[in-house]
Amino acid sequence: MDVQVWTYILVGVTFTLYIGIAIWSRAGSTSEFYIAEGAVNPLTNGMATAADWMSAASFLSMAGLISFMGYDGTVYLMGWTGGYVLLALLLAPYLRKFGKFTVPDFIGDRYYSNTARTVAVICALIVSFTYVAGQMRGVGLVFSKFLEVDIFWGVIIGMAIVFFYAVLGGMKGITYTQVAQYCVLIFAFMVPAFFISMQLTGSPIPQIGFGSTVTDGSGMYLLDKLDQLHTELGFAEYTSGTKSMQDVFFITVALMVGTAGLPHVIVRFFTVPKVKDARISVGYALIFIAILYTTAPAIAVFARTNLIETVSEQPYEEMPPWFSTWEETALLNWVDKNEDGIINYAPGAAIVGAPDIIRDGLDIRRGSNNQVMISNEVTANQNELYVDRDIMVLANPEIAGLPAWVAALVAAGGLAAALSTAAGLLLVISTSVSHDLIKKQFNKDISDKAELRYARIAAAVAVVVAGYFGINPPGFVAQVVAIAFGLAAASFFPAIILGIFYKKMNKQGALAGMIAGLIFTLAYIIYFKIAFPELNIPENWWFGISPEGIGTFGMLINLVVALSVRSFYPDPPEDVQEMVEGIRYPR
Amino acid sequence: MTQEKDLKGYWKKNLQYLSILLSIWFTVSYGFGILLAPWLNNFKMGGFKLGFWFAQQGSIYVFVVLIFIYVYLMNRLDKKFGVNEEDA
Numbered sequence: 239m240d241v242q243v244w245t246y247i248l249v250g251v252t253f254t255l256y257i258g259i260a261i262w263s264r265a266g267s268t269s270e271f272y273i274a275e276g277a278v279n280p281l282t283n284g285m286a287t288a289a290d291w292m293s294a295a296s297f298l299s300m301a302g303l304i305s306f307m308g309y310d311g312t313v314y315l316m317g318w319t320g321g322y323v324l325l326a327l328l329l330a331p332y333l334r335k336f337g338k339f340t341v342p343d344f345i346g347d348r349y350y351s352n353t354a355r356t357v358a359v360i361c362a363l364i365v366s367f368t369y370v371a372g373q374m375r376g377v378g379l380v381f382s383k384f385l386e387v388d389i390f391w392g393v394i395i396g397m398a399i400v401f402f403y404a405v406l407g408g409m410k411g412i413t414y415t416q417v418a419q420y421c422v423l424i425f426a427f428m429v430p431a432f433f434i435s436m437q438l439t440g441s442p443i444p445q446i447g448f449g450s451t452v453t454d455g456s457g458m459y460l461l462d463k464l465d466q467l468h469t470e471l472g473f474a475e476y477t478s479g480t481k482s483m484q485d486v487f488f489i490t491v492a493l494m495v496g497t498a499g500l501p502h503v504i505v506r507f508f509t510v511p512k513v514k515d516a517r518i519s520v521g522y523a524l525i526f527i528a529i530l531y532t533t534a535p536a537i538a539v540f541a542r543t544n545l546i547e548t549v550s551e552q553p554y555e556e557m558p559p560w561f562s563t564w565e566e567t568a569l570l571n572w573v574d575k576n577e578d579g580i581i582n583y584a585p586g587a588a589i590v591g592a593p594d595i596i597r598d599g600l601d602i603r604r605g606s607n608n609q610v611m612i613s614n615e616v617t618a619n620q621n622e623l624y625v626d627r628d629i630m631v632l633a634n635p636e637i638a639g640l641p642a643w644v645a646a647l648v649a650a651g652g653l654a655a656a657l658s659t660a661a662g663l664l665l666v667i668s669t670s671v672s673h674d675l676i677k678k679q680f681n682k683d684i685s686d687k688a689e690l691r692y693a694r695i696a697a698a699v700a701v702v703v704a705g706y707f708g709i710n711p712p713g714f715v716a717q718v719v720a721i722a723f724g725l726a727a728a729s730f731f732p733a734i735i736l737g738i739f740y741k742k743m744n745k746q747g748a749l750a751g752m753i754a755g756l757i758f759t760l761a762y763i764i765y766f767k768i769a770f771p772e773l774n775i776p777e778n779w780w781f782g783i784s785p786e787g788i789g790t791f792g793m794l795i796n797l798v799v800a801l802s803v804r805s806f807y808p809d810p811p812e813d814v815q816e817m818v819e820g821i822r823y824p825r
Numbered sequence: 826m827t828q829e830k831d832l833k834g835y836w837k838k839n840l841q842y843l844s845i846l847l848s849i850w851f852t853v854s855y856g857f858g859i860l861l862a863p864w865l866n867n868f869k870m871g872g873f874k875l876g877f878w879f880a881q882q883g884s885i886y887v888f889v890v891l892i893f894i895y896v897y898l899m900n901r902l903d904k905k906f907g908v909n910e911e912d913a
Contacts, residue, residue: 304881309862312880316854319885323850326892327843331899445882449872459872477866477877487859512910517899521892528885535881822836825908 244646245384252422252650253399256657259418260403260411268690271408272339272669273508278413280515284522286413287506289420289658291318291497291523292530293369294376297423297655302630305538305545308468309479313486313786317493319524319531324498324731326520330507332738334516335821339508340666341501341730342674348737349745350814352679357752359674361729362501365722366663366670367703369502373660374708377653383567383632384649390709396657397705404661404668405697409509412661419654424529426651431533434540434638444536464539467546473585476542482776488787496723496789499731502662505669513824541630544637549623550583554607557581560636565610566602568593569626569633572609573616579607586619593624660704668697721763724785728755728792736800741818743800746807751800759792835906842898846891854884 265271278286296318304311336344342362346355374393381392403411435447439460452460465475474480481489497503506523507516548558554572564570571593572581593612596603603611632652635644672693677684684692729752736743736751766774766785776782783791809815857865862876870878903909 309877309880312858315881316858316884319888320850320854323847323888323891327846327895449870449878451872461872461874461877477874478863483859487855490855490859514896514900514903514910517892517896521889521896524889524892528889532882532885819832822839823832823908824903824910 239642241642241645242385244643245649248643248646248650249385249653252418252654255418256399256415257402259414260407263407263410263414265406265408265410265690268339268673268686268693270410271690271693272665272673273505274408274410274413276337276509276511278509278511280510280519281522282413282417283506283510283515283519285420285526286416287503287519287523288526289416289423289654290506290662291503291527291659292420292423292655293659294373294380294652294656296530296534297427298376298380298631298652299628301534301537301541302627304535305542305630306625306627307479308474308476310481310486311535311538312479313481313489313493315531315535317490318497319527320490321494321497322520322524322527324494325503325507326517326524328735328738329498329504330516330520331513331824332821333504333734334507334510335513335824336817337508339505339673340669341504341734342670343678344737345730345733345748346674346678348814348818349733349748350811351745351749354733354745354749354752355674355678357749357756358730358733359670361725361752361756362666362670362674365500365725366502366666367700367707368722370660370663370667370700370704371707373656373663374704376656377660378708379628380649380652380656384646393705393708396653396660396708397701400657400660400664401698401701404664404701405694408693408697409665412658412665413509415661416658419658420526422654423651423658424526426647426654427530428533429647430635430638430640430644431537431540433640433644434544434634435536437638438540438543444533444540448536448539460539460543464543464546467543467550471546471550471584476539482782484782485776485779485784485787488783488790490787492727492787492789492793493723495731495793496725496727499726499729499734500722501670501726501730502659502666504730505666506662537631537634541634541637545625545630546583548637549581551580553580554609555579558637560633562608562610563636564629564633566595568595568612569629571612571624573612573614573622573624574605574607574609575616575620575622582620582622584620584622586621587617588619588621588624589614589616592626664697664700664704667700668693671696721760721767724759724763724789724792725756727789728759728796732793732796732800736797738818738821741815742804742809744804744807744810747800747802747804750803751796751798754799755792755796758795759789762788762792831906832908835902835908838902839899842895842902846895850888850891853879853887858884 269275300314342355342358345358377396378389378392381387382389403415431444432442435444436442439447439450440453441447441450448460451457468476510516510519573588591614594614596611596613605611672689676692677689733748733752763785858880862880865876866874868875
């Protein structure tokens with residue numbers, strides 16, 4: 239059976255499973271819809287959190303990114319795991335004790351202010367929408383690459399599935415589908431990794447394999463070999479990287495703190511019964527996440543080595559079949575600059591922009607070596623190879639010559655990762671609207687049933703909006719991840735931490751801090767990423783900090799402003815101080 | 826001891842645990858993984874340069890261990906100060 243048939247089977251089976259779970263776990267009350275009645279087992283919640291957290295980007299793109307960044311990929315590996323330590327030690331237990339439904343709930347109650355609640359709702363909505371658009375796009379991409387379905391229909395199918403279980407089941411439905419999705423995605427990620435580790439190093443465990451010697455009989459360590467290949471081709475050593483130390487530091491902080499401040503992650507810890515469960519649940523979540531995050535750098539090394547060894551300085555005519563398959567999808571291309579028929583791989587971009595394939599009618603135009611011809615302008619450097627980052631995970635099974643069902647598994651895993659994250663985000667959006675806006679601001683006497691109906695309508699509208707952005711992505715979609723993390727780091731995290739650990743923090747301080755952090759971070763990112771992308775080079779950055787890392791600076795500004803403004807205004811009311819006292823003790 | 830004093834002691838101990846655990850968290854990730862990584866790369870563990878290993882593997886393992894140590898310490902502390910939820 240070929241990959242496409244396998245993909246139809248695996249995607250069909252997993253989707254049926256998700257729908258079955260959704261029907262079984264329909265939500266009947268707002269408490270079920272928002273937090274699954276706070277009755278989720280901590281282990282189950284840990285697994286659901288892991289699926290919630292690991293998005294299409296973690297599954298499809300991260301290993302590929304790392305494989306091109308080498309040591310610099312550390313920012314994602316540490317940045318997207320280290321935040322869970324902060325979550326376990328500084329946030330989850332206290333917010334669980336607080337025992338409401340949402341993050342804006344906490345901000346609003348703790349700072350006795352509807353303005354603060356509104357600022358929090360706006361942040362939650364911006365963060366979640368930027369994030370969810372990327373997920374729907376991921377769903378569309380997987381469909382179009384593996385099933386040759388148009389991206390439009392891919393997104394529509396994805397929307398229909400998410401709509402079904404998020405709108406019907408709310409948090410309860412999402413939690414149990416996420417457990418299933420975690421199992422699918424981790425299996426799909428690990429199987430190719432085991433095989434390739436075995437092939438390259440003789441060790442089935444990738445985490446050990448990439449620190450072992452290669453099986454070609456040279457007795458060389460894999461990483462030493464890769465460093466050597468890099469140096470020969472003129473790249474920086476794989477294990478050293480090229481980013482400045484302060485930039486790596488700042489990006490890592492921003493991603494860690496941002497992770498701990500993301501509303502769709504925090505809200506998962508409202509679903510367990512006890513404070514004790516919230517603590518251990520973060521631990522379980524991180525174990526489940528770490529399985530993928532410690533495997534990804536190994537896959538990165540395997541894929542990088544395989545790629546260089548297969549293509550570099552080799553004649554185009556001797557390329558394996560996958561090369562032309564991926565050329566036709568415009569994710570891979572070779573421009574024969576010196577017309578020697580050999581693929582020269584070197585640092586720098588080979589062409590300007592992404593490949594734009596030239597077609598004569600429906601046929602792809604071929605060059606003298608039968609390579610796919612593109613209309614892009616070529617650059618002046620030696621590099622002749624264009625490689626899209628996503629190919630490293632998508633094509634990995636083919637490059638390593640694994641059976642067809644493994645490639646199909648990767649497709650099902652990518653869909654599971656995208657759908658689980660999208661559902662978690664849609665829930666935050668719908669809760670923000672029905673609970674934080676409608677119930678808390680406009681109509682306090684609304685019945686539980688009516689609120690639930692609004693929650694469902696909001697979820698439905700959000701699915702449609704997310705789908706729209708998935709089909710027509712704004713040009714800056716790839717850039718907005720920086721915005722989501724930067725905003726979470728600069729707004730939520732400091733406000734929540736101060737709210738728990740500093741009893742005397744008043745609403746004026748917290749509000750001023752959140753707004754200052756928010757405006758500064760947004761302005762910096764928009765300036766460099768959207769308004770003047772041509773100026774986005776290290777020489778222009780403040781203190782050498784890239785837009786990805788600026789959330790760290792925004793967080794510091796938030797803290798300084800909050801603490802200084804606080805001293806000019808009275809302490810918070812007695813009952814608020816008592817509430818803060820109360821959330822510090824499990825009983 | 827009054828209830829009030831008990832709770833103060835609990836919170837103080839909690840903050841103490843937090844500062845110790847977060848110092849380890851910082852040292853391993855930002856210290857070994859970033860600031861000291863170039864120097865640690867002079868040493869090797871199997872095929873891994875040590876700084877690189879801490880950055881892409883070791884720090885993540887340490888994160889997991891830190892959370893479970895925290896869970897253990899806090900469960901013990903909850904019992905000791907009588908604020909654990911089972912007795913509620």
